Amino acid sequence: MSDVKKFLYLNRRAPYGTIYALESLEVVLIGAAFEQDVALAFVDDGVFQLTKGQNTDGIGVKNFSPTFRALGDYDVQKLYVERESLEERGLSEDDLMEVVYEDEDDDWEEKPAIRVISRAEMADVMADADVVLSF
Amino acid sequence: MSTLHTVNKSPFTTQALVSCLNHAKPGDAILMIEDGVYGGLGGTGLTEIIAEFGKNVSLYVLSPDLAARGFDAGRLIGEVEGVDYDGFVDLVTKHDRTQAWL
Numbered sequence: 001m002s003d004v005k006k007f008l009y010l011n012r013r014a015p016y017g018t019i020y021a022l023e024s025l026e027v028v029l030i031g032a033a034f035e036q037d038v039a040l041a042f043v044d045d046g047v048f049q050l051t052k053g054q055n056t057d058g059i060g061v062k063n064f065s066p067t068f069r070a071l072g073d074y075d076v077q078k079l080y081v082e083r084e085s086l087e088e089r090g091l092s093e094d095d096l097m098e099v100v101y102e103d104e105d106d107d108w109e110e111k112p113a114i115r116v117i118s119r120a121e122m123a124d125v126m127a128d129a130d131v132v133l134s135f
Numbered sequence: 136m137s138t139l140h141t142v143n144k145s146p147f148t149t150q151a152l153v154s155c156l157n158h159a160k161p162g163d164a165i166l167m168i169e170d171g172v173y174g175g176l177g178g179t180g181l182t183e184i185i186a187e188f189g190k191n192v193s194l195y196v197l198s199p200d201l202a203a204r205g206f207d208a209g210r211l212i213g214e215v216e217g218v219d220y221d222g223f224v225d226l227v228t229k230h231d232r233t234q235a236w237l
Contacts, residue, residue: 017144053205054204
């Protein structure tokens, strides 16, 4: 089927305080089964979803952050993170977990899925999408 | 008479923390919980203003909420102290009232 659309999942909320972040991830995993061109965008407080070292033992809530690392297995290869959003929150790329995918066009070599981009580049990513799903 | 204020929203998303800081009296305490704990982080665009308020009010974050979000006490502003659930209860008993900034 050639009718592939570009889906962009826009994440602007921190994890755990609301259900949005977890619900977004659930929808991404469901949507990934339909073989569309899927990308995730992390903007504003959404960048907090990808911090490494999350430990929810103390709050009685499931830590869903390891699930991001499984996205590569669902052929989700693009996690765009906005640099300005990181900086405004005192974060850098070093604070983010590692997410990789295997590139079938390059002998299945593991490559980083997280791409830190500028606000202007993020605007281009958004404008390039056929469908934007917001969380 | 003093008040314990609780803030459970990210300061980057709502005005709750800033409004709370603007209303708190000297001697009050502010406990940042849930997504509010992001307000305790150092090196953010809000760190300076929050640290300034920390001279007159006591600032706390709920440590289990901070750990859930991938940060430890080392990332906190110097004026901000981490407390556990027992510490939360102690703060409630130490002040005359508790006011939530939802």
